[in-house]
Each structure stands twice: as structure tokens, then as C-alpha cells.
Amino acid sequence: MSTSFYIGALELATGAVLVCAVMTLWRRQVRTIVTMLRLQGVALACVAGVLAWHEHDLGLAITALLVLAVKGVLVPWLLRRVIRRDPRSRETAPLINVPASLVSAAFLIVVSYVVTSKLTALAPSAATRLVPIGVATVLVGYFMLVTRRRAVSQIVGLLLVDNGIALVTFLLTAGVPLIVELGSTLDVLLVVVVLQVLVVNTGARHGSFDLDEMRELHD
Amino acid sequence: MVLFMAGLGCCVLGVVAATVISLERRVIVVTLVGSVGCLLTFTAASQVLVSGRAESFHSSLVLPLAGINLTLDPLGALFVAMTSFVGVATLVYCVGYARGELRSRSALSLLLVFLMSLLVVPAASSVVTLMFFWELMALSSMLLIMVEQRRRVETRVAAQWYGAMTQLGAASILLGLLLLSTKGGQTFGDIRSHVAALSPTLRSFAFVLTLIGFASKAGAVPFHVWLPKAHPEAPSPVSALMSSAMVAMGVYGIVRVGNDLLGGGTLWWWIIVVALGVVSALFGALHAVTSVDLKRLLAYSTIDILGLVLIGVGCSGALAASGHPRTAHLALIGALLLVVSHAAFKGCLFLGVGAIERATGSRSLDHLGGLIRRIPISTALFVVGALSIVAVPAFSGFTSEWLLLQGLLHGFVGKSSPTLIMLLVGVVALALTGGLTAVAFVKVIGIGFLGQARSTAAASAHEVPRTMQIGMGILCIPCVVLGVAPGIVIPLLNRAIQTGHSSSVSRPVETGIGLSLVHLRGAIEPMLLLAGFVVIVAVIAGANSIRRRPARKVEAWRGGGDRPTARMQYTATSYAEPLQRVFADVLRPEIDVEVTHAVESHYYEQSLSYESRVGDAIERLAYQPAIRAVTRVGLAARRIQNGSVHRYLAFGFIALLIILVVLA
Numbered sequence: 001m002s003t004s005f006y007i008g009a010l011e012l013a014t015g016a017v018l019v020c021a022v023m024t025l026w027r028r029q030v031r032t033i034v035t036m037l038r039l040q041g042v043a044l045a046c047v048a049g050v051l052a053w054h055e056h057d058l059g060l061a062i063t064a065l066l067v068l069a070v071k072g073v074l075v076p077w078l079l080r081r082v083i084r085r086d087p088r089s090r091e092t093a094p095l096i097n098v099p100a101s102l103v104s105a106a107f108l109i110v111v112s113y114v115v116t117s118k119l120t121a122l123a124p125s126a127a128t129r130l131v132p133i134g135v136a137t138v139l140v141g142y143f144m145l146v147t148r149r150r151a152v153s154q155i156v157g158l159l160l161v162d163n164g165i166a167l168v169t170f171l172l173t174a175g176v177p178l179i180v181e182l183g184s185t186l187d188v189l190l191v192v193v194v195l196q197v198l199v200v201n202t203g204a205r206h207g208s209f210d211l212d213e214m215r216e217l218h219d
Numbered sequence: 220m221v222l223f224m225a226g227l228g229c230c231v232l233g234v235v236a237a238t239v240i241s242l243e244r245r246v247i248v249v250t251l252v253g254s255v256g257c258l259l260t261f262t263a264a265s266q267v268l269v270s271g272r273a274e275s276f277h278s279s280l281v282l283p284l285a286g287i288n289l290t291l292d293p294l295g296a297l298f299v300a301m302t303s304f305v306g307v308a309t310l311v312y313c314v315g316y317a318r319g320e321l322r323s324r325s326a327l328s329l330l331l332v333f334l335m336s337l338l339v340v341p342a343a344s345s346v347v348t349l350m351f352f353w354e355l356m357a358l359s360s361m362l363l364i365m366v367e368q369r370r371r372v373e374t375r376v377a378a379q380w381y382g383a384m385t386q387l388g389a390a391s392i393l394l395g396l397l398l399l400s401t402k403g404g405q406t407f408g409d410i411r412s413h414v415a416a417l418s419p420t421l422r423s424f425a426f427v428l429t430l431i432g433f434a435s436k437a438g439a440v441p442f443h444v445w446l447p448k449a450h451p452e453a454p455s456p457v458s459a460l461m462s463s464a465m466v467a468m469g470v471y472g473i474v475r476v477g478n479d480l481l482g483g484g485t486l487w488w489w490i491i492v493v494a495l496g497v498v499s500a501l502f503g504a505l506h507a508v509t510s511v512d513l514k515r516l517l518a519y520s521t522i523d524i525l526g527l528v529l530i531g532v533g534c535s536g537a538l539a540a541s542g543h544p545r546t547a548h549l550a551l552i553g554a555l556l557l558v559v560s561h562a563a564f565k566g567c568l569f570l571g572v573g574a575i576e577r578a579t580g581s582r583s584l585d586h587l588g589g590l591i592r593r594i595p596i597s598t599a600l601f602v603v604g605a606l607s608i609v610a611v612p613a614f615s616g617f618t619s620e621w622l623l624l625q626g627l628l629h630g631f632v633g634k635s636s637p638t639l640i641m642l643l644v645g646v647v648a649l650a651l652t653g654g655l656t657a658v659a660f661v662k663v664i665g666i667g668f669l670g671q672a673r674s675t676a677a678a679s680a681h682e683v684p685r686t687m688q689i690g691m692g693i694l695c696i697p698c699v700v701l702g703v704a705p706g707i708v709i710p711l712l713n714r715a716i717q718t719g720h721s722s723s724v725s726r727p728v729e730t731g732i733g734l735s736l737v738h739l740r741g742a743i744e745p746m747l748l749l750a751g752f753v754v755i756v757a758v759i760a761g762a763n764s765i766r767r768r769p770a771r772k773v774e775a776w777r778g779g780g781d782r783p784t785a786r787m788q789y790t791a792t793s794y795a796e797p798l799q800r801v802f803a804d805v806l807r808p809e810i811d812v813e814v815t816h817a818v819e820s821h822y823y824e825q826s827l828s829y830e831s832r833v834g835d836a837i838e839r840l841a842y843q844p845a846i847r848a849v850t851r852v853g854l855a856a857r858r859i860q861n862g863s864v865h866r867y868l869a870f871g872f873i874a875l876l877i878i879l880v881v882l883a
Contacts, residue, residue, distance in 0.1 A: 095865060111876065115883035142875065146868045 007126045009050045014130045016043035017167055018109070021140040021160050025101045030152055034079045037156055041071030044163055048170055051127065059178040063185075067166070070185050075159065075192050082152055082196050093149040101147060105140050112136040127171045134171055137164030151199045155192065162188050220274040222263035223291055223342065226303070229256025230335035237328035246317045249327045250310040253334060257310070260338050261303035267296035268711040275344070282351060288406050290344035294479065297715040298341035298471050301559050302464040305566045305694065306334050309456045312570050312690025315683065316577065319367075321454050326366045330457070333359040337464050341471050345406040346396045350389070356468070357385040360461055364453045377445075377452040384445040388432035392472070395428030399480060410480050422481055426488050429476045434492075437469025438522045439529060440499040444838045446522060447506070451514035451582075455573025458514060462521045462569055463562035470528050470558050474551075477536060478716075486540045486637065492533030493641050497648040500526030502837075504655035505806060509799050509833045511791045513572045513582040513667070516659060517565065520608065523652050524561045528554045530645045531623045538630050541638050545738065548727040550626030552712045553619055559708070560615030560701050564607035567694035571601035574687055575667070578680040584663065584791035589672040593680040598668050600691040605664055607698040609657040613749045615701035621743060622734070624649060629739050655798075662794050671785040703745050706730035792831060799833065807836045 020040035024033045048064035051057070094101060112135035120128050141160025144153060166184070233252040240248050267274060271293055279286035291299065313321070313330070320326055336356035343349035364378045398421055402413035414422065435442030446466075450458045473492065477484055503523030510516035531554025539547035574597040575590065576582045591598045607614040610621075627649070630642050672678035682688075701708060709730045729735045735742035777783050799808055811830040817823040860867075 111879065115879040118883065139876075142868075142872050146865055146872050149865075 006050065006054050010047065010054075010126060011130065013043050013046040013050060014133050014167065014171070016040070017047065017163065018133045018137055018140075021137045021164070022102070022105050024156060024160065025105055025140065025144060026098060028098070030083055030150065031080075033153065033156055034076050034083065037079070037159060038072055038076040040160070040163055041073075041075065042068065044167060044170075045072055047167060051170055062178060063181045066182065066185055070189050071159075071163065074189060078192050078196055079152060079155065082155075082199055085200050094147055095149060096147045101143070104143060108139040108143060109136040112139055131168055131171050134164050134168035137161075137167060140164075151195075151202070155195050155199075158191070158195075159188065220263070220276045220289070220291060222259050222266070223274075223289075223299075224276060226256040226259030226261075226263065227335055227338065229253065229259060230331050230338070232256075233331040234328040234335075237331060238324050242322065245324075245327060246314060246322055249331065250314050253310045253331050254307050257303040257306040257334070257338075261300055261307070263291065264296040264300035264303065267291050268293055268300065268714060271714045271717070282347060285345065285347035285405065287348050287351075288345035289339070289342045289348065290407070291342050293711075293715040293717065294471075294474065295341040297555065297559070297711070298467060299338055301467065301562045302334075302337045302341070304697070305460060305463045305562050306337070308566060308690045308693035309459050309570070310334075310690075311693065312459075312573070312687050313456050315686035315690075316454075316456060316573055320369070321366055321456075323366075326363065329359050329363050329366075333363060333457075333460065337460070337468070340468050344408070346393075346400055346410075347405055350393055350396070353392070353468075354389055356465060357382075357389060360449075360453075360457070360465060361385065363457045364449050366454055366457070367452075371452070374452040377448040381445040381449040384435055384442065388435035388442070390432075391428050391435075392432030395425040395430075395432065395476070398425040398428070399476075407480060411482075414481060419485075422484070423488065426477060426481055426484060427491070430473060430488075430491065433469040433472035433476070434495055434529070435469070436472070437466055437525045437529065438499065438503075439469075439495040439526065440502045440522065441837050441841060443499065443503075443522050444835060444842055447515055447518040447835065450518035450521065450569075451512060455514075455569055455576065458517075459566040459569035459573075462517065463566040466521060466525055467558050467562060470525065470532060470554070473529075473532055474555075477532075478539075478551075483539055484536065486537055486635075489533045489536030489540060490637060490641055492536065493530055493645055494533075496526045496529030496531075496533055497644055498526070499523065500530065500648050500652040501655075502526075502805070504652045504659070505798075505802050506833065506835070507659040508655050508662070509795045509806060509808070510659075511584050513575065513584060513663065514569070516584075516663065517568055517572060520656060520659060521561075521565060523656060524557065524565070524608070527620070527623065527649060527652060528557050528561070530554075530648060531557065531626065534627055534630060534642060534645050537638050537641060538626075541635050543630060543632070545727050546626055546630040546632075548713075548716060549629065549736065549739075550623060551716050552709065552728060553621075553623030553626050555712055555715060556622055556701070556705070556708070557616075557619035560607065560619050560697065563615060563694050563697040563701070564604040567600065567604035567691050567698065568608065570687070570691045570694065571597060571604060574601075574683045574691065577683050577687070579674070579676045581674065581676060584666045586674040587667040587672070587677045588670045588674075588785065588788065589668070589677065590680060591668045593672075593677070594682045596688050597683055597691070600688065600695055601668070602664060603695045603698055604691075605660045607702065609660050610653055613699075613702045613745050613752070615698045615705075618702055618705040618734070618743070618745065620649065620653065622728070625736060625739070625741050629736070629741070658795075658798065662791055666789065666791045666794060670788050673785050673788070673790075703749055705734055705745065709734060796831075799831070805836070806833050807839075808833045 017040050020036045020043060023036045027033055027036065045064045045068035048060055048067055052060035052064055096104070109132075113132040116132045116135050120131055122128075138161050141157050141162075141164055144157035144160060148154060148157060162184075229252055233249050233256065236252055237245060237249045273290055273292035275291075276289040277286060281287040317327075333356060336352045336359060339352040340349065340356060343352055361378050361382045364381060365374050368374045368378075399410050399414065399417070401421075402416050403409060404413065417425075431442065435445075438446040450462055453461060477488065477492075500523045503519045503521070503526055506519040507516050507523060510519055531550050535547045535550035535554065538544075538550060572582055574594070575587065578590070578594050578597070579587060581587065603614070607616045610616040624646065627642050627646050631639065672680075707730075709728050713728070727737055729737050733742060733744035733746060775783060799806060809832045811828075813828045815825045815827070817825045
């Protein structure tokens with residue numbers, strides 16, 4: 001693979017991860033948001049795949065397949081099931097409206113470029129130059145956690161954070177040992193399953209998926 | 220060291236035994252294993268004291284990262300031996316005492332954990348080891364206070380106070396010791412070799428920090444508030460261990476850090492120690508006089524005896540700092556001997572109160588009376604402890620306070636005026652405290668054991684099980700032996716303090732059977748005193764038997780009233796009332812007098828009720844406002860927490876952003 005093609009592919013895939021993250025803030029339909037999450041999972045798998053190809057690393061290739069299976073297929077499918085159980089959560093109810101969210105996202109991206117400049121300067125390469133995008137994904141995910149009301153969007157926010165962390169890991173270290181990656185990816189799956197059960201049960205018991213209505217639970 | 224480790228192993232075995240053995244045999248097995256452990260550690264410590272050679276042990280397996288460092292040097296060995304001795308007595312006592320909650324798995328295993336940590340603390344020779352076992356000691360004793368928490372809610376309040384105070388103290392000690400180990404190495408050896416390189420300000424800072432922590436453990440005023448709450452609420456064996464062994468660890472810490480690790484220090488450090496001691500001694504003694512609850516009285520008397528010890532330690536340090544090593548040694552020997560004999564007599568007294576509580580169901584003096592006829596053996600053992608604490612000659616308290624006083628009096632040769640003033644105040648405090656302690660224990664014996672029973676429970680008291688008496692009896696042995704033949708322990712104490720001071724002076728006290736001070740005028744022969752006393756008693760008894768007169772029986776004068784009843788006797792409150800009146804400015808008693816007049820005439824009184832409460836003035840004036848302030852801040856902080864998940868997440872998010880921006 002030629003170097004220019006490698007760099008181009010890597011930049012495209014990484015950019016797609018961030019674009020998907022920002023799209024989740026833009027769209028109101030929860031179904032669309034889950035689709036975005038799926039696309040992000042696929043893009044993440046592509047990043048891992050491109051890196052594996054470039055480094056000729058079999059472990060990373062397996063990781064890419066694993067990411068594709070879990071984050072591209074399994075997790076979105078589980079989330080779809082939650083949405084189907086809860087007709088009220090068709091639309092997200094943002095605490096901060098969409099235009100303001102997008103402006104904030106832009107601000108967060110700038111912040112992540114500023115704060116990671118030292119990090120990239122340590123070992124400048126095609127991959128490490130893209131680290132700010134991973135950090136930006138983490139921040140956007142966290143922002144979503146803070147500003148979205150529905151339980152499903154909360155899960156999506158958490159997954160965005162996780163995807164961002166995974167992206168940073170891939171770009172900085174060209175993949176951690178397979179066993180670690182296996183552990184963390186399966187962890188995410190477990191978290192989603194637990195949250196799914198929790199959300200469905202809470203919904204059945206309290207008739208609501210809105211976290212703001214759980215306020216009286218504090219001590 | 221093998222014996223010592225084997226002893227600790229026995230304690231661990233006892234913890235295991237406490238959890239697996241069924242209820243019927245649990246107490247006897249656990250106490251047996253624990254006692255064997257204590258005997259082993261006692262032997263190990265005595266060997267070190269006799270030979271004067273320190274032994275060490277290091278293992279990196281027990282505690283992660285730092286490992287465990289133990290060194291049994293003579294100073295530590297003295298405290299280990301003392302703790303082991305009290306431990307054996309307490310465990311034997313437990314065989315008869317343990318009932319209900321104290322027989323549970325958790326309580327018995329905690330008791331052995333507490334005992335083990337008490338044994339390790341004086342042997343610890345690194346900061347990590349010391350702090351680990353210090354915390355273990357604090358936490359296990361805190362849980363032991365709460366053993367009866369289902370039945371008595373007040374134990375929870377006591378444990379809360381104790382927990383807060385002991386954690387603040389531990390934090391202060393940790394900070395101080397960390398300051399000392401900044402130049403490398405956290406073992407005591409490293410600290411000793413590096414301490415000279417530290418700046419004097421840093422050393423002083425470290426000393427003051429550790430002093431606060433250790434003094435609060437030793438119950439020094441104003442850090443004493445936990446003590447009169449915690450000691451009364453714990454089961455009696457636990458109170459005995461806490462009061463005789465755990466409180467002594469505070470003194471150990473001050474001597475270890477001040478004399479050993481920091482190698483003496485400057486004059487003003489020790490003036491602070493003496494000031495703490497003087498205030499505690501007087502405050503404790505005054506409260507002991509006015510207390511009606513027996514355990515509370517003993518708790519306050521712990522504060523006063525430990526105050527005397529601090530006076531001794533402080534004066535010793537000050538004398539050493541101003542160049543009088545001989546008198547410094549004398550005062551330190553007196554102080555340490557007082558710690559040891561305090562362990563014996565206070566342990567005996569606390570166990571004795573446990574026996575009274577078991578026999579009558581009450582520990583309030585106003586419900587007791589006439590116990591000498593109902594429980595004669597327990598009374599005799601309690602009286603031995605009481606004679607010892609009021610420093611009657613031929614008992615251990617006398618010997619130690621005599622040595623302490625000699626140390627202070629012979630220090631007057633010094634010229635520096637702060638030292639002179641300090642010594643003078645120390646001597647006066649020692650004398651006044653001695654007098655007040657005597658009043659307190661005359662009250663206990665007179666009101667509690669003599670006279671008529673003030674309640675039906677006291678009138679029908681039964682003698683306690685034999686093992687409880689044996690437990691108290693074991694602790695009476697040192698009370699008498701140290702009083703009659705102090706010569707046998709003084710050489711060991713001489714060795715124990717050699718670790719402390721850098722300039723080693725050979726033997727300030729010459730010992731035969733009695734004691735005489737080297738190069739100073741002063742000697743006592745308790746054996747001769749005792750012999751003289753016996754001769755005088757024999758002569759008087761003989762003279763009486765020669766001219767025997769028949770006893771005349773007459774009725775007591777009762778002022779025209781009816782037959783005297785038990786309620787006409789002196790009560791504990793009325794006995795202490797004059798002193799309470801004299802010291803009203805310090806004690807701040809709250810007195811309610813309520814008079815109900817007859818309907819017919821204002822001049823006739825139908826009933827009269829009198830109530831006086833002596834609260835802790837320091838707690839009321841210093842601690843309560845602080846607690847209120849903290850509570851107010853806490854309530855204000857709750858406004859931030861409204862239960863919204865989003866708000867909590869936003870806090871995290873903003874904090875993350877701030878950290879990122881600051882780091883970039």
C-alpha cells in the first residue's frame with residue numbers, strides 16, 4: 001500500500017468517526033442516532049483495519065473484526081430493541097438545543113486540538129496527528145451525556161466516549177495487545193446489555209425513561 | 220524475635236479460632252490461644268529487656284509495596300511486655316465475663332486483632348508498619364466499643380466521637396512522620412540517619428504534628444473528649460485494654476519520636492508537653508472527683524495519670540535539652556514506671572468495675588454501697604488497685620510518683636528560668652493531682668464498698684466467677700511487687716531509656732531491694748517501710764489485746780428522726796459537692812434545684828429535687844461550636860447536590876475540561 005493512500009484512508013476513516021459523533025448531536029430521531037453510532041463503529045473498525053494493513057499486524061486485524069462485530073452490529077442491534085420497547089423515546093429531548101450543541105461541539109474540537117498539541121509533538125506521525133479527533137470524540141460523547149435527557153441517548157453518549165478512547169488508543173499505540181482489546185470491547189457489550197435491562201425495567205416500573213424524573217432518588 | 224512472631228501468630232490463630240469454633244467452646248479456646256500468644260510475646264520482650272540487645276524482622280510479603288519492619292528494642296519491648304501482661308489478665312477475665320454480644324464471632328476476633336495490633340505498634344520500625352497497625356488498633360477498638368450497640372444506642376455516639384478523634388490524630392501523626400521521611404527512606408533507621416539534615420523548622424513542625432496525634436491518643440486535654448465517652452461504653456475487658464495499653468501507646472509515640480527519632484530537640488517542644496500534662500492532670504483529677512459513674516470516673520483518672528506521665532516526659536526532655544542528662548533520665552524512668560504501674564492498677568480497676576457491674580447491674584456509685592460484705596474478694600482486689608493509684612507507700616503508684624518527683628525536684632539545680640518555672644508548676648500539679656485522686660478514690664471505696672446498700676441490686680449482689688477474680692488478681696501482682704521491690708524493674712527501665720537519649724549516662728538509680736539515687740540525695744526502702752508498718756500494726760493489736768475492754772453497743776444519734784435508712788448516707792454527689800463548689804469556675808456544673816411548696820403555706824416544702832450535672836466544659840466550649848460550623852458547611856454543600864444526574868455529569872465534564880486546559 002502506498003504511503004499517500006494509507007494516510008488518506010486513515011484520515012478519511014478517522015474523520016468519519018468524528019463526523020458521526022457530531023451527527024448524533026444534530027439529529028433528533030433516536031433511530032438515526034443509533035444508525036450514526038453504527039456507522040461510527042464501522043469507521044472505527046476501518047481505522048483499525050487500515051492500521052493493521054499498514055503495520056502487518058494480525059492481532060490488530062482480529063481486533064478490527066471484533067470491533068466491527070461488536071460496535072458495528074451487536075450494540076446497535078441491542079439499542080434498536082430498547083427503542084422498540086419504548087415508543088416515547090423516538091425523539092431526544094436535549095437540555096441544550098441543537099444549534100447551541102453544534103457550536104459547543106465546534107468549541108470542543110478546538111479545545112481538543114489545543115490540549116493535545118503537546119502530545120502529538122512527542123512523536124509526530126500520520127497516525128498521531130489524528131489524535132485530537134479521538135479526544136474530540138470523547139468530549140462530544142461526554143457533552144451528549146450531560147445534555148441529553150433520554151436514557152437511550154445517555155447510553156449512546158457513553159458509547160461515544162468509549163469509541164473515542166478506542167480511537168485514541170489505536171492511533172497512539174497502533175493497537176494494544178489483543179487480550180486487552182478483547183476485554184474492553186466485551187466490557188462495552190456487557191455495559192450495554194446491563195443498561196438495556198435497566199432501562200427497560202425502569203421504564204416498566206416508573207413509566208418513564210427520562211433521567212430528570214428520577215430526581216427524588218437522591219438521599 | 221522468633222518467640223515474638225510466634226506470639227503474633229497465636230493471636231492470628233485466635234482470630235481464626237474465633238470465627239470457626241462453635242459457641243460453647245469458643246470463648247475458652249480463643250482466650251487460651253490468645254493468652255499463650257501473650258505469654259510468648261512477654262517472654263520475647265523480657266529477653267530483650269534483660270539482654271538489652273535489639274532484634275529485627277523484615278518481610279516484604281505481609282504489606283504490599285513497603286513490607287513490614289519490626290524491631291524489638293528495649294523501649295518497645297517495655298511496652299510490649301506491659302501490653303502482653305495486661306492482655307493475659309484481660310483474656311483470663313474474659314472467660315468468666317464474656318456473655319451475650321462479647322461471645323460473638325466478630326467481638327472475640329476483634330478483641331484478638333486489637334490485642335495483636337497493640338503488641339505490634341511498639342515493635343514497628345517503619346512509618347508504614349507503624350501507621351498500618353496504628354490504624355488497625357484504632358479501628359478494631361472503635362468496633363469493640365460498639366459491641367453492645369443493639370442494646371445501647373449511646374455506644375454509637377461514643378464510637379463516633381472516638382472514630383473522629385482517632386482519625387484526626389492518625390492523620391496528624393502520618394503527616395508528621397512523612398515530613399521526617401522526606402530525605403529518603405521510611406524506616407526508623409533511615410529517619411535517624413537523615414534527621415540531622417532536616418531544617419530545624421521542619422523538625423519542629425513534625426514534632427508538633429506527631430505530638431498532637433499521640434497526645435490525643437494519650438487523652439491529653441484538650442484532645443481528650445473521646446476518652447470519657449469511649450471508655451465507659453466499651454465492655455470492661457476492652458476498657459481495661461484501652462485504658463492501660465492503648466493510651467500508653469500515645470506516650471510511647473512521644474518518647475519514640477521526640478527522644479529517639481528526633482534525638483532530643485529544643486526546650487520549647489518539651490514545655491508544650493509539660494503544659495499539656497499539667498492541664499490534663501488537673502482537669503482529669505477534678506472531673507474524676509465529681510464523677511458518679513464509676514467507669515467515667517476511671518476514664519477521667521486515666522486522663523489525670525497520663526497527664527502526670529506527660530509532665531514527666533516533658534520535664535525529662537527539657538532537662539536533657541538544657542544539659543542535665545542525669546535528672547532527665549530520672550524523670551523519664553519515673554514517667555515510664557508510672558505508665559507501667561498505671562497499666563496494672565487501671566487495668567485492675569476497670570476489670571473491678573466490670574465485676575461490680577456484673578454483680579449489681581449498675582456502675583453508678585449512687586446505686587451501690589456495702590459491697591465489701593457481699594463481694595469481699597473482688598472488693599479486696601479493687602482496693603489493691605485503688606491503693607496503688609492513690610500512691611500509698613509499698614504500692615506501685617508510690618514508687619513511680621516518688622521517682623518522678625525526685626526527677627523534678629533535683630532538676631532545680633538548673634539556672635534557666637523557663638525550666639525552673641516549668642518544674643515548679645510540674646511539682647505543684649503533681650501534688651494537687653495526687654490529693655484530688657486520693658479524694659476520688661476515697662469516695663469510690665467509701666460510697667461504693669462501705670456503708671449500706673443503696674439499692675436492692677447492691678444488697679443482693681453475688682460474687683463474680685473465679686476466672687474474673689483471677690484476671691484482676693494477675694494485675695494486682697505488679698501493683699504490689701513494683702511497690703515493695705521496685706529494684707527488680709529499674710535496671711530494665713534503665714535499659715529501655717538508653718535507646719532514647721544520645722548521651723548515655725550510666726544508671727541514675729542504684730538498685731538493691733530499695734532504690735537510691737546515684738550522686739543525688741534520695742533513697743527509699745519500701746521493704747523497710749512495709750516491715751515498719753507491720754510492726755506498728757502488730758504492736759497496736761498486741762496492746763489492744765492486753766487491755767481488752769468489752770465493746771459497748773449504743774444506738775446511733777439520729778437527731779430525733781426515725782430509724783436511719785440507706786438514703787441518709789453520704790452520696791457520691793454530696794461527697795464531692797464542696798470540691799465541686801470550690802472549682803466551679805473550671806467544672807461549670809449545671810445545677811437544678813426544684814422546690815415544690817405545699818398548697819396551704821408557702822413556708823412548707825412538699826418535695827425538693829436536686830440535680831447536678833458536670834459536663835465537659837472543653838467539649839461544650841470548643842468542640843460543639845466547631846461541630847456546628849462543620850454541619851452548617853455540610854448543609855450548604857448539599858444545595859449543590861440536587862439529585863439531577865445531568866448536573867453531576869456536568870460537574871465531571873467541566874472538571875475534565877478545566878484539567879485538560881490547565882495541563883495543556
